[in-house]
Amino acid sequence: MTNDKHLTELIANACHFYHQGWMIGTAGNLSARLPNGSFWITASGCSKGELSPSDFVRISPQGQVEQTSPSLKPSAETAIHQVIYKLFPDATSCYHVHSVEANLVSRFVQGDSLPLPPLEMLKGLGVWEENPKCSLPIFANHLQVTRIAADIEERFTKSPPDVPALLIRDHGITVWATSPETARNYIELVEYIFRYLVAARRTGIEEFG
Ligand SMILES: [Zn+2]
Numbered sequence: 001m002t003n004d005k006h007l008t009e010l011i012a013n014a015c016h017f018y019h020q021g022w023m024i025g026t027a028g029n030l031s032a033r034l035p036n037g038s039f040w041i042t043a044s045g046c047s048k049g050e051l052s053p054s055d056f057v058r059i060s061p062q063g064q065v066e067q068t069s070p071s072l073k074p075s076a077e078t079a080i081h082q083v084i085y086k087l088f089p090d091a092t093s094c095y096h097v098h099s100v101e102a103n104l105v106s107r108f109v110q111g112d113s114l115p116l117p118p119l120e121m122l123k124g125l126g127v128w129e130e131n132p133k134c135s136l137p138i139f140a141n142h143l144q145v146t147r148i149a150a151d152i153e154e155r156f157t158k159s160p161p162d163v164p165a166l167l168i169r170d171h172g173i174t175v176w177a178t179s180p181e182t183a184r185n186y187i188e189l190v191e192y193i194f195r196y197l198v199a200a201r202r203t204g205i206e207e208f209g
Pocket residue numbers: 027028029077096097098171172
């Protein structure tokens with residue numbers, strides 16, 4: 001895939017998520033890893049509904065800025081993408097959005113895992129079990145993003161997650177995948193599950209753990 005193709009995919013997916021209400025303002029960040037290990041990530045402060053190819057920064061596997069226009073800064077949350085690519089060598093796409101539902105469900109439990117309902121939709125996230133009991137890891141939000149990234153690295157090194165996704169409390173969801181199409185599907189599936197959980201709580205169906 002050429003750089004142009006990577007950027008075209010990122011722009012299209014950011015626009016799609018923006019129109020779902022999941023990348024409002026300049027929130028969220030998407031990245032695509034290149035075969036040499038560097039990755040393109042959305043620049044800080046850009047509206048995700050109207051990105052252009054000049055709104056991206058290329059980061060080395062070690063976290064250094066490799067290519068950008070002088071006025072741009074990489075996303076403030078670059079450290080999270082960097083650690084995800086380090087932990088999951090097959091991942092080539094990492095997407096992070098801020099939805100209302102992601103923030104609501106992150107308050108449904110006090111612990112560091114959100115039990116997921118045993119929905120058919122979990123198959124789309126790679127869970128092929130009857131009545132699966134899996135959960136989504138939750139991390140505390142910190143102003144200093146490198147602290148969140150360090151927490152992710154420490155926890156996932158000891159125990160890998162059930163699904164290719166993680167939730168930062170009162171902040172948003174991050175997924176990773178081996179292609180941009182799959183990462184986009186993962187975001188949509190996880191957001192569906194969040195909407196289900198919010199609706200289930202409203203209707204009194206709450207217990208999944
Ligand atoms: Zn964020």
